[in-house]
Amino acid sequence: MKTLAGADLGPLPYESTQSLLIRLGYLNAMSPADFRAAGIGVIASSAMPTLLSPRGRSRLRQLTGWQPDPREEWLFRQLAQARVLAPTFRLCAKCFTHGYHSYMFQISMVETCPIHNEQLQCSCPCCGAGLGPCHLTKTLFAKPYHCASCRRPLGLSPPTPSAYFELRSQQALIVRGFAPHWAWVKRIVAKRHVLPELFQADFGRALRGSQAGIQASVFCAIEPSLCMRAKVALTVLSWQFPVHHGEPLSKMQKQNRLTRVYRGTLRLLQRWILSRCQHSSLADCVGQHWTGARNLGNGNLDCRRFCREECAYMLLRYAVEHDYRDRSIHADVRKATPCSEFALVERSLQHCPMLPLRAIFLAMYAECYLRLQDRTMFSPSLEGIRTDAELILCTGRLGEAQWGFTAFACVPGMPIAPFRHTHATVDAKLFNAVRSLRAHSDQRS
Known part of the structure; x- marks a missing residue:
């Protein structure tokens, strides 16, 4: 039985669990504590962005009818120890205006949004305050879609249902934009099992995302999509x-x-x-x-x-x-x-x-x-x-x-x-x- 507001604003292709929870929090005035009280639990892990627990997924489906993209959990678990997941929440301002965030944005070598060709940001465009990790934090849920410091929208404007439906009408564009990223990631993960030199740990410090992307591409002989190319010379x-x-x-x-x-x-x-x-x-x-x-x-x-x-x-x-x-x-x-x-x-x-x-x-x-x-x-x-x-x-x-x-x-x-x-x-x-x-x-x- 769908009991939460916004249940008709279902997941879009490649949409992250974090994005779904922010949408629910915005439309239902729910805090992280409210999600836990409703039984929508998450997996506690500092190495990965937000993922729902099995019970949390079941509860979310009961309350909204939503099913998070199963590829997200597979991707994060495969790359959790590869040191290429961004430690902070990263967003495209134009996507956020439509209430959308993709789990692909949390891969550190993805530096631009393939839908809008916008540079991803990890801080408030108005005051410069950091967005913090991609978890159920007060920074992201104190006032969803707004900066916790200056209270201004993180996107071009606060999202509305009409803005969401406008983006949903362009699902083919979303799929076409992220398809090269998904194909690249699948091949990298498949090769990583036989090429242990991929994503060498830099003695406790994460490799630079652009360097890691090029390293993986070269070892696997895979040319990355344009959004994944190294920005360094x-x-x-x-x-x-x-x-x-x-x-x-x-x-x-x-x-x-x-x-x-x-x-x-x-x-x-x-x-x-x-x-x-x-x-x-x-x-x-x-x-x-x-x-x-x-x-x-x-x-x-x-x-x-x-x-x-x-x-x-x-x-x-x-x-x-x-x-x-x-x-x-x-x-x-x-x-x-x-x-x-x-x-x-x-x-x-x-x-x-x-x-x-x-x-x-x-x-x-x-x-x-x-x-x-x-x-x-x-x-x-x-x-x-x-x-x-x-x-x-x-x-x-x-x-x-x-x-x-x-x-x-x-x-x-x-x-x-x-x-x-x-x-x-x-x-x-x-x-x-x-x-x-x-x-x-x-x-x-």
């Missing part, structure tokens, strides 16, 4: 060269090649850093003896004492040169040698081709640079530094050619020699090549 270094059919390199030859490329990368970065950063002692930073890593004592890096570029350089050298005994870094770049434990995880690069090696070292530096954002202290021995196993890296053989690329968020001004051309993003051409690599690899296995 990317540097993509790609290579292609003939497969070597000669005698395999000895361990000593591989180590020498690795060392040669590593020293060349250090000199390239060194010249760039010295041209950008101001140093108190000119004698300390002139020539090959400058390391930029002389103050990594006790495994901790004080990021306030050095420029960010120099700190990233220190972390790169720590990642490559330090072994489990925490040996000190070589003072002379001309004698810098990767520790014996350092090796590439990617099997197709075990013969240490020089071009991919340079790209990987540059990508490792960029990752160090990114992880230092807004940091005052960094402990490389405790927090770790990304290796090629955690980079956005794809490589393999296509016929008689070795092909691959690595991608990382752009570091302003960072040198990339000998690479001359970089892509602004991982474009369709690269995705097609990745698909070919994956298909070729599957055939060989």
